[in-house]
Amino acid sequence: MSPLHLELRNVSKSILRKVNNSRVTTQVLSGLELEVQGGELITVMGPSGSGKSTLLRLINRLSEPDSGIITLNGKNTRDYDPLELRRKIGMVFQVPIVFRGSVRDNIALGMKLWGSYIDIEALARDTGIPEALLDADALPLSVGEKQRVCIARALANQPEVLLLDEPTSSLDAVTAEKVEGLLLGMRRERNLTVLWVTHDREQAKRIGGRKFMLRDGRLEEVHV
Ligand code: ADP
Ligand code: MG
Numbered sequence: 001m002s003p004l005h006l007e008l009r010n011v012s013k014s015i016l017r018k019v020n021n022s023r024v025t026t027q028v029l030s031g032l033e034l035e036v037q038g039g040e041l042i043t044v045m046g047p048s049g050s051g052k053s054t055l056l057r058l059i060n061r062l063s064e065p066d067s068g069i070i071t072l073n074g075k076n077t078r079d080y081d082p083l084e085l086r087r088k089i090g091m092v093f094q095v096p097i098v099f100r101g102s103v104r105d106n107i108a109l110g111m112k113l114w115g116s117y118i119d120i121e122a123l124a125r126d127t128g129i130p131e132a133l134l135d136a137d138a139l140p141l142s143v144g145e146k147q148r149v150c151i152a153r154a155l156a157n158q159p160e161v162l163l164l165d166e167p168t169s170s171l172d173a174v175t176a177e178k179v180e181g182l183l184l185g186m187r188r189e190r191n192l193t194v195l196w197v198t199h200d201r202e203q204a205k206r207i208g209g210r211k212f213m214l215r216d217g218r219l220e221e222v223h224v
Contacts, residue, residue, distance in 0.1 A: 003038030003191050004073045004088065004160045006059065011068030012217070013054055028054050030217030032068070041187060041194040043204045045222070046214030052197045053094070055214065056163040059195070060089040072161070090159030094166040096146035098138040103129065106138045106149050110157040118156050126186070127152040128178060144175035151179065155186060162187065164196045168203070180206070 013029040028051040036042050046052050057063045059070060061077055070077045077085055087110070098106050107120055124134055127148050133141070138149060147167065154162065164183065168176035184207065187194050198204050201224055204211050212219040 003193050005038040005040075006034075006036040006161060006193060006195075007069075007071045007074075008032055008034040008059075009069045009071075011058065011065045011070060013051070013058060013063070013065050015054070027217055029058075029065070032218050034212070034219050036193055036195065038073075038193055039191045041196065041207065041209035043207055043209055043211045044195060044197045044214055044219070045199060045201065045204055045211065048199065050214045051217065052214055053165055056091065056165050056195065056197060059161075059163055060086050060091055062091075087157050088159060089161040089163060090154035090157055091163040092147075092150055092154050092165065092167045094169055096143060096150040096170070098141065098146050098149055100139060101137070102135050103138050103141070103149055104134045107152045107156050109153055118158070120156070123152050123156055127155065127182060144171045144179070147171060147175075147179060148182075151183065158190075159192070161193045162195075164194065166197050166199060169199065 011029055011032045012027070014025050014027045017024045017026060032055070044052055044055065054063065058065050059077070061082055072080065072085070072088065099109070104120055107123065111118055120134065121131060124131060129145070129148050129152060133145065138146070141149065147170065151167070167183065168179050171179060180203065186192065196207055205224055211222050211224055213222045
């Protein structure tokens with residue numbers, strides 16, 4: 001399977017906010033352009049509120065652009081079946097969300113939807129989840145453990161593109177480093193196309209790849 005490339009052309013997105021009973025529009029993304037080659041890793045930095053999460057959400061259609069086009073392997077993401085699109089594009093959020101049930105149930109969530117089979121024990125090993133936790137309740141886990149469950153859940157769908165929204169920012173330094181290493185290893189092993197949002201310049205340096213700063217609604221390539 002050759003890795004998927006991703007293109008954003010002239011993408012704009014504004015949001016509507018209610019302020020003192022009136023509606024205020026804020027332009028978050030404005031004519032944004034980005035081309036990510038198949039198997040490439042891109043790092044996106046930018047201050048809080050600059051639109052990094054909005055950008056990721058547009059790519060797997062959790063939200064729609066006001067204008068512009070987003071294509072995956074040359075095909076407009078609007079022309080994909082949304083389920084197929086979200087299977088191809090895995091997303092890991094800044095704050096991990098787990099559901100009632102065991103760790104195993106949580107990891108298998110997408111697989112049940114797709115009817116595919118994956119070796120959960122092997123995936124748990126690869127994502128640093130102790131086997132003893134597999135049948136434990138997911139809700140009381142620590143944030144670091146939950147984040148691993150979310151990463152395992154995303155990988156269980158065998159995505160080809162991975163959108164990472166500050167995936168280590170809620171973790172302590174030691175866990176963050178482990179999760180970072182894990183994601184980089186997975187990316188190499190599976191030849192994934194990755195957009196990694198981080199506010200941490202040092203992390204961006206460690207991760208490598210082309211680096212962008214989101215400023216005034218557009219991406220500028222930076223060399224840090
Ligand atoms: P970042 O991830 O870079 O911190 P976001 O993409 O989350 O930024 O947000 C960009 C801007 O859009 C912020 O000003 C934020 O307050 C606003 N915003 C994002 N989502 C919503 C929403 N659902 N409703 C209202 N405002 C939103
Ligand atoms: Mg964000």
